Amino acid sequence: MHSNNKHKKSYDFDALIQAYPKLNSFVFTSPLTKQKTIHFEKSDAVFHLNKAILIADYGLTDWRIPKGYLCPPIPGRADYIHHIHDLLVVEKLTENVLGLDIGVGANTIYPILGAQIYDWKMVGCDTSASAIESAKHNVGLTPTLLKKIDIRQQPTPANIFEGIIKPDEKFTFTMCNPPFFGSEEEATRTTKQKLKNLKKAGPAELNFGGQAHELWCNGGEALFIKRMIKQSVAFKDQVNWFTTLVSKQENLSKLKKQLDKLKATHKTISMEQGNKKSRILAWTFKAESGS
DSSP states (O other): OOTTOTTSSOOOHHHHHHHOGGGGGGEEEOTTTOSEEEOTTOHHHHHHHHHHHHHHHHOOSOOOOOTTSOOOOHHHHHHHHHHHHHHHHHTTOOSSOEEEEETOTTTOHHHHHHHHHHOOEEEEEESOHHHHHHHHHHHHHSGGGGGTEEEEEOSOTTOSSTTTSOTTOOEEEEEEOOOOBSSHHHHHHHHHHHHHHTTOOSSOOOTTOOOHHHHBOTTHHHHHHHHHHHHHGGGTTTEEEEEEEEOOGGGHHHHHHHHHHTTOEEEEEEEEETTEEEEEEEEEOOSSTTO
16 A cells, blocks of 8 residues: 555544544444454445545545445555555656546545545546436535636536547646456455455355446456557547556556557556555656656
């Protein structure tokens, strides 16, 4: 986990409960470790833990998502933000930062973290009208976010940047956590294996939730990112650095080949949270990095 991440150590459940008392109903003491924890396989417990973290550690007044929408773990999302900051420091791009989150979702996590950790201005976009409605509501729940975060709906699902980036806008970076499954069946199969590993019986349930457009698309993450790379060329003069998470290591080589073909400068940033490994693929079309 990134050295600047607040969540490197175990959760301080006492402090979280003090900030958000409702979490207490979901906390119990593990008979094995004798430490306080929650049932991480339960979506309700994960939601209330995330809400407590956002209130206690990131200064939110409130946070909500519609039932069934993606409820991502905060520590991993914060890592992405910290690694982007490192990239911007190296490229001397830390002044007046404007970031774009592709696929902001109902949870609005990345814009919230970018705004609250580094005081960045953020734009979040999504194709889903209900996700946009929820994201706008989340921004409004903490009034100080209204000056930092703008939520926009993508009118054409086939487009990624067009229809969102205005002709006169210049973004410091874009970010994306693309749909990582290629089908609903793949998502369900992975969830069943995850629950088996947790030694829990019963029907498959995504403990982090998620709507179809949040979790899978035809071709999975590889095809989605290829499309993003192809469309990024048209906005090479309006964005300093494009970035995306790549969950599957085997997808990297083909994506790098596509970037080389387009003569983009690119780098891969490794991320680790516990046993989970991921990476950020970042690319730019600037002749000189940071220009």
